[in-house]
Amino acid sequence: MKRLSPIISFILLFILLSVLIFVPAFNAFAKEIEISAVVDKTSISVNESIDLTVTISGGKGSVDVSGIQDFTVISHGTSTRLQIINGQASKKTSYNYTLIPKRDGDLIVPPLPVSTDRGIFNTKVITIRVSQKPIEHRGGNDVIVSSDVSEQNPYNGQQITYTFTLKNAVQIHEAKFQKPEFSGFSSKEIEREEPYRTVISGREYIVTQITYILVPLKTGKKIIEPAVIECNIVRRIKRGGGSSFGSFFNDSFFNRAGLETKVFKTSPLTVNVKPLPKYSSDIKFSGLVGNFKLKAELENNTLCVGDSTTLSVIIDGTGNIMDAQKPEIIIPDRFKVYEDSPEKNITAGKTGFSGKKVFRFALVAIQQGTFTIEPVRLVYFDVDRDKYKTISSSPFSINVIAPAKKEVLNLFSAAPGSLEPQNSLKQKVKFTGRDILQLKEDIDSLENKKPLSLYVFILFLAVPMAFCLVLKIYFVFMPAGKNAGPAAVMAKRSENALKKADKIKDNNVSADEFFSCLYKAVVFSIFSKAGVKGESLTYKEAQNFLGTSGFSDETAKQAAVLLEKIESARYSGLNVDKAFKESLLAEIKQMTRSLSR
Amino acid sequence: MTAVKQIICRLIAVSILMFSATSFASDNTLSDNTGSKNISSGNARAFLDGITDYRENDFAGAITKFSEIAGTGIKNGKLFYNLGNTYLKNGEIGYAVLWYERAMQLIPNDPDLKFNLEYARSLVKDATEDKISPVFKILFFWKYLFSESTVQWAGIVLNAIFCLFLAMQWRKKNRIVKTTGYVVLFISMLFILTAFYNYYEKTYLKYAVILPLQTSVKSGFADKSTELFVLHAGTKVKVDRQTEKFIKIVFSKGKIGWIKKSEAGLI
Numbered sequence: 001m002k003r004l005s006p007i008i009s010f011i012l013l014f015i016l017l018s019v020l021i022f023v024p025a026f027n028a029f030a031k032e033i034e035i036s037a038v039v040d041k042t043s044i045s046v047n048e049s050i051d052l053t054v055t056i057s058g059g060k061g062s063v064d065v066s067g068i069q070d071f072t073v074i075s076h077g078t079s080t081r082l083q084i085i086n087g088q089a090s091k092k093t094s095y096n097y098t099l100i101p102k103r104d105g106d107l108i109v110p111p112l113p114v115s116t117d118r119g120i121f122n123t124k125v126i127t128i129r130v131s132q133k134p135i136e137h138r139g140g141n142d143v144i145v146s147s148d149v150s151e152q153n154p155y156n157g158q159q160i161t162y163t164f165t166l167k168n169a170v171q172i173h174e175a176k177f178q179k180p181e182f183s184g185f186s187s188k189e190i191e192r193e194e195p196y197r198t199v200i201s202g203r204e205y206i207v208t209q210i211t212y213i214l215v216p217l218k219t220g221k222k223i224i225e226p227a228v229i230e231c232n233i234v235r236r237i238k239r240g241g242g243s244s245f246g247s248f249f250n251d252s253f254f255n256r257a258g259l260e261t262k263v264f265k266t267s268p269l270t271v272n273v274k275p276l277p278k279y280s281s282d283i284k285f286s287g288l289v290g291n292f293k294l295k296a297e298l299e300n301n302t303l304c305v306g307d308s309t310t311l312s313v314i315i316d317g318t319g320n321i322m323d324a325q326k327p328e329i330i331i332p333d334r335f336k337v338y339e340d341s342p343e344k345n346i347t348a349g350k351t352g353f354s355g356k357k358v359f360r361f362a363l364v365a366i367q368q369g370t371f372t373i374e375p376v377r378l379v380y381f382d383v384d385r386d387k388y389k390t391i392s393s394s395p396f397s398i399n400v401i402a403p404a405k406k407e408v409l410n411l412f413s414a415a416p417g418s419l420e421p422q423n424s425l426k427q428k429v430k431f432t433g434r435d436i437l438q439l440k441e442d443i444d445s446l447e448n449k450k451p452l453s454l455y456v457f458i459l460f461l462a463v464p465m466a467f468c469l470v471l472k473i474y475f476v477f478m479p480a481g482k483n484a485g486p487a488a489v490m491a492k493r494s495e496n497a498l499k500k501a502d503k504i505k506d507n508n509v510s511a512d513e514f515f516s517c518l519y520k521a522v523v524f525s526i527f528s529k530a531g532v533k534g535e536s537l538t539y540k541e542a543q544n545f546l547g548t549s550g551f552s553d554e555t556a557k558q559a560a561v562l563l564e565k566i567e568s569a570r571y572s573g574l575n576v577d578k579a580f581k582e583s584l585l586a587e588i589k590q591m592t593r594s595l596s597r
Numbered sequence: 598m599t600a601v602k603q604i605i606c607r608l609i610a611v612s613i614l615m616f617s618a619t620s621f622a623s624d625n626t627l628s629d630n631t632g633s634k635n636i637s638s639g640n641a642r643a644f645l646d647g648i649t650d651y652r653e654n655d656f657a658g659a660i661t662k663f664s665e666i667a668g669t670g671i672k673n674g675k676l677f678y679n680l681g682n683t684y685l686k687n688g689e690i691g692y693a694v695l696w697y698e699r700a701m702q703l704i705p706n707d708p709d710l711k712f713n714l715e716y717a718r719s720l721v722k723d724a725t726e727d728k729i730s731p732v733f734k735i736l737f738f739w740k741y742l743f744s745e746s747t748v749q750w751a752g753i754v755l756n757a758i759f760c761l762f763l764a765m766q767w768r769k770k771n772r773i774v775k776t777t778g779y780v781v782l783f784i785s786m787l788f789i790l791t792a793f794y795n796y797y798e799k800t801y802l803k804y805a806v807i808l809p810l811q812t813s814v815k816s817g818f819a820d821k822s823t824e825l826f827v828l829h830a831g832t833k834v835k836v837d838r839q840t841e842k843f844i845k846i847v848f849s850k851g852k853i854g855w856i857k858k859s860e861a862g863l864i
Contacts, residue, residue, distance in 0.1 A: 434716065435716075436682055436685055436686070436712070436713040436716050436717070437682075437709040437712055437713055438682075438709075439648055439651055439678075439679045439682055439683075440675040440678055440679055440709070441648050442675065443641065443644070444673075444675070445644065445673050445675035445676045445679065446640050446641060446644055446666060446671060446673065446676065447671075447673055448670070448671050448672055448673065449672060449673045449674065449703055449746065450672035450703075450746075451744075451745040451746045451749055451795075452746070452749050454796050457749050457752075457753070457792060457796075460753045461752065461753060461756050461789065463757075464756055464757040464759075464760035464761075465756070465760060467760065467764075468760040468763050468764055471764050471767065472767060475767055475768075596770075
């Protein structure tokens with residue numbers, strides 16, 4: 001496959017990323033358009049102003065504010081916000097206005113037509129109360145709390161929901177919620193949902209709800225105490241005042257925020273818990289109140305004597321499902337019954353507790369025949385119909401047959417191609433019995449195999465060493481005789497010549513003899529390596545001999561140079577000093593040593 | 598001077614030859630003792646009878662036959678293994694472990710022996726408290742891998758090879774021979790030192806196995822001495838000291854005491 005050039009790859013990557021980023025944004029425009037108009041205050045004095053914001057969600061358009069007659073309208077422009085969260089894009093365009101009242105009284109911001117590419121939409125009417133006297137803004141409607149229950153007259157055991165609602169049009173901090181006691185009820189808080197926004201009378205509020213599931217424990221009139229919330233409200237504190245720069249400093253830029261601690265309480269709620277109607281039937285009441293279904297399942301309808309099957313009874317529905325007890329099941333006495341722990345899957349939601357409870361029974365057949373398991377019945381109180389209801393499952397028929405004969409071990413030969421690895425798990429081989437291994441019956445069991453004694457061991461070690469010692473002595477002390485090889489003879493002669501040179505080096509008279517000895521030492525050493533006998537060598541011959549004896553060219557050349565040096569000193573007729581002799585002797589010794597290695 | 602040298606050389610050569618002759622003479626004597634073909638017909642008959650008794654579940658009879666053979670001084674790992682088997686079948690766990698341990702010294706790598714000894718140890722009631730470190734066993738693997746005899750002969754043969762290399766080097770210097778010689782020397786030294794350690798261990802580090810089903814380890818010789826702890830048949834202990842009738846044993850670090858000599862079998 002042909003590879004793309006880096007530039008084309010980069011462009012394609014850029015396009016792909018752009019599509020990934022902007023397609024969700026384009027999708028935003030395809031969504032429905034929502035229009036809202038909110039004000040920051042609904043009660044002001046004639047000297048004050050309010051801020052009006054018209055928001056278009058999911059598109060863009062234009063706002064016609066010409067219909068506002070009771071206020072002087074000052075536009076502050078628009079702001080647009082585009083959000084992409086989890087691939088979901090949302091676009092909001094806000095048109096901001098300041099409204100200054102022209103008179104006092106209940107003034108109206110009429111429905112404002114908003115023209116979009118999907119048509120014209122109108123905002124809702126907003127009523128603003130304008131008074132002559134200055135209004136102390138203590139946050140009357142900034143925070144609203146309320147509570148309610150889903151059912152004020154529940155039956156005993158019927159679950160209801162209690163919802164506390166907090167609506168705040170201003171920013172709040174550090175809210176502390178104190179729930180009611182819920183005396184006479186069992187309570188369970190359900191998972192809180194994310195706060196949402198809503199517009200009430202032209203003001204936008206953030207709504208937070210806390211919901212509890214309550215199950216009455218006793219009949220009678222119950223009072224749910226008020227819920228209390230304490231929070232810090234963020235308020236802007238205006239600066240300036242009487243000075244000539246007051247209006248200048250009244251600008252929001254110079255205002256700072258302050259916290260005001262407030263406590264809000266809901267009204268108490270009264271719940272009248274009714275007793276359940278009188279129950280009279282042969283079937284036992286299960287104690288469940290709500291809406292339920294019953295289902296029973298049997299694993300196998302046919303089984304052998306000794307085999308087991310599982311009967312599952314499932315109670316499913318909304319209500320006090322957690323209180324469900326094992327239903328009465330009539331099982332033929334030809335079965336042994338083993339009960340399993342019930343399995344629960346219950347969730348708490350806005351509709352209360354819902355889920356299912358499964359009861360399992362293992363039935364082991366102990367006699368062959370055909371047996372019937374009667375339908376499982378359950379009576380619960382249906383809160384929708386205000387009466388007891390009986391639900392039941394279908395009956396089951398079980399055919400129990402005689403046990404199969406024990407399997408006969410059959411040997412199979414593997415068919416060609418059937419040797420692929422099987423999916424079965426490999427088993428660890430375990431001992432099925434324990435015993436020792438058999439006797440060793442070889443007759444060599446009677447051979448004495450004891451180890452060597454210490455002395456014999458040392459003797460055996462010493463013998464080869466002794467032979468080595470003898471050999472060494474032989475090499476050291478035995479002279480190179482007539483029968484010795486040429487190499488040994490030449491080596492010995494070289495050694496002797498060197499010793500002699502060492503002796504006469506201080507004798508000035510015998511300089512010629514000294515150089516002769518050195519010459520012999522080198523030449524005999526070379527002959528020794530070549531394994532031949534001889535008396536003299538040319539430089540060239542010496543070099544060739546050493547080369548063929550495995551020495552490096554450099555060593556061979558050095559030996560030749562040395563020979564030349566000796567002969568030059570010997571025949572030049574110059575008077576050589578002692579230092580030169582010693583230096584030359586040292587060189588020759590080193591050479592013969594290196595040749596003897 | 599040359600004459601003196603020659604006399605010295607010849608004296609050394611003669612002495613070495615005499616020494617060698619003595620060595621071989623000793624070796625010949627040894628081979629008389631250890632000769633594999635010197636199996637007496639009496640021992641062979643007892644051995645076969647012992648096997649027959651074992652097969653017929655007459656373990657007491659088999660013990661008698663095999664013990665007779667062992668009593669003649671034969672040291673053979675297979676014979677000791679058979680004795681271990683016979684004692685185990687006869688329900689004498691202490692003696693079984695003792696003979697298996699003795700066999701381990703001669704044929705430590707025999708798989709049947711390892712299997713049976715492991716089985717016998719599983720029947721021993723006392724848990725072993727001190728064990729040889731596995732690191733030690735890895736570092737000195739040859740000690741645990743080879744029998745005492747194998748270590749000895751490996752040391753002897755490698756030593757001979759090293760001497761041969763040495764002689765070759767003296768005769769004609771050669772780098773390869775020299776390097777190989779060092780390697781052989783190193784390996785031979787390992788085996789020779791191990792063989793000497795084995796001698797030391799056999800002479801000074803003695804082990805024993807508890808023979809009765811249960812024995813009290815006491816603080817002293819007297820019958821009224823305090824019982825320190827109890828050991829059971831088959832438990833291996835280290836022998837610290839011996840007197841005429843008692844031995845001082847070390848079971849583990851801190852568990853030391855005296856038992857009657859008859860209650861333990863020296864491995």
